[in-house]
Amino acid sequence: MITIIDYGVGNINAFVNVYKRVNIPTRIAKTEADLNDAQKIILPGVGHFDHAMSELIKSGMREKLDELVMVKKLPVIGICVGMQMMGNSSDEGKLPGLGWIDASIKKFDETKIKQVTRLPHMGWNDVKPVIYSRLFEGLEKEALFYFLHSYYFECNNPNDILATSEYGDQFTCASNHENVYGIQFHPEKSHHYGETLLHNFAKL
Numbered sequence: 414m415i416t417i418i419d420y421g422v423g424n425i426n427a428f429v430n431v432y433k434r435v436n437i438p439t440r441i442a443k444t445e446a447d448l449n450d451a452q453k454i455i456l457p458g459v460g461h462f463d464h465a466m467s468e469l470i471k472s473g474m475r476e477k478l479d480e481l482v483m484v485k486k487l488p489v490i491g492i493c494v495g496m497q498m499m500g501n502s503s504d505e506g507k508l509p510g511l512g513w514i515d516a517s518i519k520k521f522d523e524t525k526i527k528q529v530t531r532l533p534h535m536g537w538n539d540v541k542p543v544i545y546s547r548l549f550e551g552l553e554k555e556a557l558f559y560f561l562h563s564y565y566f567e568c569n570n571p572n573d574i575l576a577t578s579e580y581g582d583q584f585t586c587a588s589n590h591e592n593v594y595g596i597q598f599h600p601e602k603s604h605h606y607g608e609t610l611l612h613n614f615a616k617l
Contacts, residue, residue, distance in 0.1 A: 423457030458494030463506030496595030
């Protein structure tokens with residue numbers, strides 16, 4: 414069972430549809446009570462960092478999620494802004510993050526980006542795993558994923574870097590610390606590559 418956190422930020426139905434195609438049951442959590450019996454958790458997110466953090470806090474699920482992730486060590490994956498929320502802080506806002514991974518969220522240096530339209534980083538890009546992870550099984554070579562972001566995840570511990578991509582500079586696009594996973598790209602928009610990754614997460 415995959416529990417998808419619905420706090421008003423993110424395309425929840427896209428994840429439900431992906432898991433339907435591979436016959437894996439899902440549950441949508443909108444309240445703390447909906448998190449009872451959770452086994453694996455997806456934290457999606459789009460938009461502004463502070464807005465996403467505020468909406469998660471208003472949902473009443475923040476404390477329960479901390480317990481499930483940090484105490485009970487349930488597998489969790491944050492996606493796009495959901496990944497950024499797992500860090501300590503963001504250049505995009507003033508609110509503290511969840512602190513599930515020791516990382517800071519930084520804005521891309523536009524002077525290093527060669528494209529005419531510099532930000533956001535939007536479109537398909539290579540993702541290169543730097544260590545073996547079951548999350549990327551079958552995706553070790555030539556995997557492309559869809560990105561849409563202007564800020565990136567900077568791990569304070571290099572051992573937490575799971576995969577990198579390049580936009581101006583090389584940046585961390587996937588992170589892992591113990592049971593906590595984060596990916597900057599959108600698997601729900603990345604066709605069979607994304608389906609493979611989400612299926613892999615369900616098997617962790």
